[in-house]
Amino acid sequence: MIKPRKMWLNINGADRMLICDPEKDSLAQVLRRIGLTSVKIGCDTGVCGSCSVILNGKVIRSCNRKITRVKEYSRVITLEGIGTPENLHPLQVAWMNRGAVQCGFCAPGFIVSAYALLLENDNPTRQEVRDWFQKHKNVCRCTGYKQLVDAVMDAARVVRGEASMEDITYTPPKNNECYGKPLVRPAALAKVTGLADYGEDMALKMPPETLHVAVVQPRVAHHAKILKIDTKEALQMPGVVKVITHEDIKAKGGTNQMAEANLHERSTVTLPSRKILSDEKIFRYGDVVALAIAHTPAQARAAAAKVTVDIEPLPEYLNFLDAVMPDAIRVHDDTPNLYCCQPVLKGAALEDAEKIPEILDNSACSVEGSFHSSREPHLSIEGCTVQAYFDEDDYLTFQCKSQGLYTSISRIGSSLGVARDKLRIVDNFNGASFGWSTNAGDLCLAGAAAVAVKSPVALSLSYEEHQHFSGKRCPSYSNGRVACDEKGKITAAEFDFGLDHGAYSWGGDHVMEKPVRFAFFPYNVPHVAGLCRVANTNHTFGTAYRSYGSPQAYTLSEALMDMLAEKMGIDPFEFRWINIARPGDTNINSHGFKEYPMEAMMEKMRPHYDRAVTDAKAADTPEKRRGVGLAWGGFNVTEGGTDQCTVTLELDDKDRIVKYDTWQDLGQGGDVGSLMVTLEALKPMGVTPDRIRLCQNDTKICPDSGMSAASRSHYMNGLATRMAAEKLMEAMQKPDGTYRTYMEMKAENIETRFEATYTCMADPTITRLDPNTGIGDPTPAFTYVLNMAEVEVDAATGKTTVLRFVCVYDVGKIGNIAAVSGQAYGGISHSIGFALSEDYSDVKKHTNIASSGVPYIKDIPDDILLIPCETPRKSGPFGSSGASEAFQSSGHVAVINAIYNACGVRIFDLPARHEKVKAGLDSLAAGNTIAPPRKYFLGSDLYEELETIKANPVKFRGHDMFNSLGDEDGARFF
Template identity: 45%
Template sequence: MIKRTLKVNGVEKFIICENDDSLANVLREKLGLTSVKIGCGTGQCGSCSIIINGKLKRSCTMKMKRVADHTEIITTEGIGTPNKMHPIQIAWMSHGGAQCGFCTPGFIVSTYALILSNPKPSRDEIRDWFQKHRNACRCTGYKQLVDAVQDAAAVMRGDMSEDDLLFKMPEDKRIWGSKYPRPTAVAKVTGTLDYGADLGLKMPEGTLKCALVQAEVSHANIISIDTSEAEAMPGVEKVVTYKDIKGKNRVTGLITFPTNKGDGWDRPILADEKIFQYGDAIAIVCADSEKNAKAAAAKVKVELEQLPEYMNAPAAMEEDAIEIHPGTPNVYFEQKIAKGDETAPIFDKAEVIVEGSYYVQRQPHMPIEPDVGFAYLDDDGKLCIHSKSIGLHLHAAMIAPGLGVELENLIMVQNYAGGTFGYKFSPTMEALVGAACLATGKPVFLGYDWYQQQTYTGKRSPFFTDIRLAASKDGKLLGMETDWICDHGPYSEFGDLLTLRGAQFIGAGYKLPNIRGLGKTVCTNHAWGSAFRGYGAPETEFGYEVLMDELAEKLGIDPFDLREQNIYRESEGDTTPTGCQPEVYCLEEIFAQARPKYEEVKKWAAEDAAEGFKRGVGVALGIYGSGLDGPDTAEAEIELNADGSVTMYACWHDHGQGADMGVLGTAHEALRPLGLEPEQIHLVLNDTRYCLNGGPAGGSRSQVVVGNAIIAACRNLLDAMRKPDNSYMSYDEMTAANKAIRHSGKWSAPATDCDENGQGSPFACYMYGLFISGVEVEIATGKVQVEKMRLIADIGKINNKLVVDGQMYGGLAQGVGLALTEDYEDIKKHSTMVGAGLPYIKQVPDDMELTYVETERPNGSHGASGVGELPLTTPHSSIINAIYNACGARVTHLPARPEKVLAAMKG
């Protein structure tokens, strides 16, 4: 043990700790300074940034034995507080810089150090600073962070006032469509918002800390599990195995497709008979400290019989491959698409045919905050599970039978989440903490490190796609044939739905009267497939948008012009790949708005680049539906309070995208007749004890489906309050008249499921966008730098400009990673942020521009469609097309790392 005296935020603190304790943990656990976040734990993300003796440092890797007595430390708490915010924090709010907010305190401290050393930094200097100090953000796309730094520096120099940064309420008091800061903004920029690990420090005395025993192979039979040595280790309360689980010990995939050859009961909570993937949980050690739990976990002995590991779909589809789940074929679901006439005669007569094979990789979500959760039994004996779940009611149904708990005795709560981007559409640790709590009868806490985040949680399912297009010589599309394979890992949950997306989105946006194709879902031993932003569109639309460029080249037509020639037009009654008319025809206006943007980037690309570099421009059209297919449904409630305010109860789950602002903006607009201030609308969100089932936050459905349920609840309250003269009753008048003060609302999408041929009207609203990218390619190395990105989007009416802009910029940044660097193929190599290819600020262009075409949606909430999925539909396609335009290298197997670009150039 060592003793240290530190001067923290101007106050002397005496600390006694272990030599090898990290400074980040000491600040968090001993001083309660939870603005210091631990993300990667290896100095690669900057979320733990603090200032030490005037220098910016990452504290997660700094051991206390290296911290001298009387060291001066500044954390976010020492820069500004909720009652007295610093200009940096105000600027961050003004520009929407805090989305999930987990990385925000680290950026605030980093910015403070930057401006102290450079009071007037340029945009390039700001980007260089964040790159040098490894400040990583997965949400924002970085552009608005640079904007915030410049404005904060201007205020600190006296060139701008703080008042210039503050939101000004419009005269009509309407916040819908404005830049009103999200309700959690103040807490996020001051580092006072509690995420899962922060709440873990505030759990009751006696809370057990958990550590997992995990598989280090990808496929094996379990011979034995010996916990005896681990159970004798210091501080261990219990080692939980499958034998301690009272239910089915399975997470159910809730299979609803009748043609699925599996039953959905294929994922063990704790491995009992087999290991299906690297990282599978075998046992949970519950101890008095994390250190003791991890030490004991290392003593659990697991004897295995190694089996063949099928690490990709082609391997699992080989004739001699064994069934990964005995009794269920490795190809367990097929989805046809059959629209219009048979395509064979069309291809026989076609003047022009192009075809290609394409691969989109196993993209890791890479939130800065690793997965985290805890569980306890409440005073009513109900099991309460807190996690990053973005589908609380869904996950309760998926894990309750496996745990042996009745649904009415299971409460699910979402903690504030440091980003999920879709991986939490699947339950991850929810069943694990539930099992540990039930087995011990005590509160339990489990926090993954970032290695576990990578190796245990789901990833984007890789797709192998073959496409053929038939066209006339003048560029008219005549027909398409396509086959696609979804490598969904070992667990079937939502694999069939994801495969259906191929039928719904390959060729979306274009007049394609005749389509034939077949999709297959394949079980493998690589990481299980979970939802990721875009859910099917980045995988299936990628190849099509690259092939459109190949067709344009063959025809001698500009790629922009070929696309514009073939887009949906109302005058021709064009239909989607599923055979229905889109809800709005807006693509002509999108292309009209996009043409000058395209010509601008095209002109830039034609200019001479630096010696050894070539420039190119690429375009791609992206489409996505807002919903979960068919009559997607949500419910919400609102209550009138005695002081005239209201409380909104909703499960609008938050990946970090701004669910709080989504609910507030939607409800405030619906309640305008009452003249409420935004502060008079209180939010109770994402707790199944209090909130009705809003459905999961997936498929960009929340603004449409949950939003319409919120509007319905608000209208029901207004109807109950309305007097004959169209004024409204007060709370006292309502109660005196025995009128209900709490009202629910429900909405179901006017949509239908797709049939066996992929035909139907699955979504009430869609999102549309045209992506334009400008790149520079270094000819000697094949290294690609994206320099410019333009997105011309129609997502209907905009709820909140800050939130929507943030979604767009963040999606574009993830598109850069998908195109060029991100992968989770090599389990060891790709288990770190750097190894997995997370784009830092210098890999993402600062020159990004958004243009909105706000076509009102007939079925949207206040005319709005969704937003989150759209910006990651096809930005990677536009980048790949730009690379070819620059240097003639056509990469069809992502990511387009330098060696692939170089090989394609030589080819």
């Protein structure tokens, strides 16, 4: 029985009476309950800082401060007490104008923390700002931290009276030349004032009849038969309305199967592999078997804890190597564990793959190695939270985090027993994703509950539940060899990748195409024999993550490039200069690179590399080893030939242009991106930012603009917007060249609303990878990066610190420099984490962002230099390409190469934790060499498998396979 406690707190300057549960309430919960939802609860364990408030003059993390530890009449300051939209604090202005707002979920905590810093010290150094955020555990997953320090430094100048608010505010140019400029994001004001309602904020503001849903994750095994699910005791718990299992979903006409399509000709998958609620088997640690629905979140959780599951354990395969052993049982009955593969053959290999070993053996020099990249977790600070309800038109509506609203509808499919045309997806403000929200599993859970009780519901997973439930980047195991002639020119390469796609197969046949496109990108390699295989295991499933599938490729190829350069006695920079592709050269898929900015990018990097090498030699000591590492990288733009984007432009009765689209904003800037391309498309009319109103991310009123993925959004939305703008301007233009108003359009009975769709099918150069040879050109554009990391290795501990990072990049014409820079800084920070600390392999340990290795501010250098190299794209909108994903493609290998350069320890198995580096240093000190891992067994010998593929070619259906659901393909589509 709850015995509430009345207490007074002085909150934001006013005394307020509160009624608390002294046994359970945290200060964060109390503040949120009274409407101060700037206080975010992310990790709920005090390791992310999103709940930061000032208590009696000190910054604290309010999620783990029990109300019993807060003295009555204590003084509390939240973001709401620091500044409002009409009376902003300099920190809020600086946050908006310095590009410090991306997803914005962490912004309130950072601003509150910085406010406390400036109260103590209004003239901090950059290092003092970094020390402060480190001390108070403020984590940002989007920005890379540099912009946050920039913002504090700007705000401090205003606080000291050395600058005005206008001095730190960006003003758009009056000539309307906005493209490329750092226009402030439209949503930034709501985010920096704490008024943006994220998932859990929306849950608090749902109607009072809303029920709450908790998941039952047994967490007893990675693989087991389900013998019995017992809900009797749970149903007797206080406040419980219903406890549902797979049987309840089927009783409502649902299939309980998430929709999946395995499109590759070599896929052996014949049945959907993922259930909403597990019925016969548990396939991984995070599977959900039941949902408890109750009047309060606490009641739902208490009931969920009472559901019992009887199981029969089955063999567990927690990595690719175990799952593909000959004696391994099948994870899914309908398909072998190794269920799909994609070869790539070039040059002599097209005639006979066995010629490649001969070329390698007869070359002047060759190196080989085997590499492992980890199961990288996304570690967004906001996890899974969904509200579901039947709206006024009886649409089953999801308020959620989704990177592809219409794709989510497809993935829900018929699983819930609700017709697809009665599903509605609405994006809340989103606390980042980086790829995990391309999956609709959490939507299916909330939808199943809403259908079961025909009532609004709110589903919230704890961060640990979210960690186990959401997908991760596919781990990879790879073997490779590369050779060159006596001048250092690459002669041939061979490689073999095994991707661990975890418990569910959806997407595996897509991600496996990335290593066979991006290994040895962007070099000219004349002869190639390669293969990528994908397998099911009993670990969490593989899903999208920024630079989807290419970091695994660069883990192998950029390490081998350094190894070959060293063996040849050639500087790593010069070795890459020799081998970059130049006009006329082709990639490993036998097609051109479309653009060849490689020489220009290396020329921009050269002086920084020379300076870094000199600095490293001067600073290197036996105690603190210094090194420099390089890595080329890049990524494709769009999802290929099937990609399309629809937008709508409308002239409204206030003579504004209303833009309708589903450019999902996960922090990358879907709002400002849409604004930028619309401004540029309507530039002949002289349209200014204040005349554009964005109406986004609600499938009931917005057309399908595609996913926020594959670096596609700016490219595809820009082209579609240009088409719609041309239609609108043609309709509005008078014979004298001026433009009609809304009233004039109506008076002349002229249409004021125009829709346009751009499809990649219109580009005849796009061809899928041939499933027998890997020849193809699946996307219309690329992005390019050249990374350099400068590191220090502590010889006593093995700890690696990245001191400086330089990135030269080419994304075509830049649309918004602040948004592109934000993606660069963020991608680099993820790459450093991938290299040194991030992992989700131990389900008992990797339960929150801290234990999973998230980088805090002092793990990321403040000295990050971004150098654009703009090569306008002929095919892209206004000369632009894409952005985002290249920035996380290969930076991790620059760090790994720098570690080797510093101390002679090469890490073949990510992440490069300090104990691995220290073990290598100890081995070298003992006079031993560091041997690479033994060659991985990936299911069969590479050349035996390539010979099998050659002997069993499959019919290549090109684009037809995506456009037809005929009898031939019907069994593969769900």
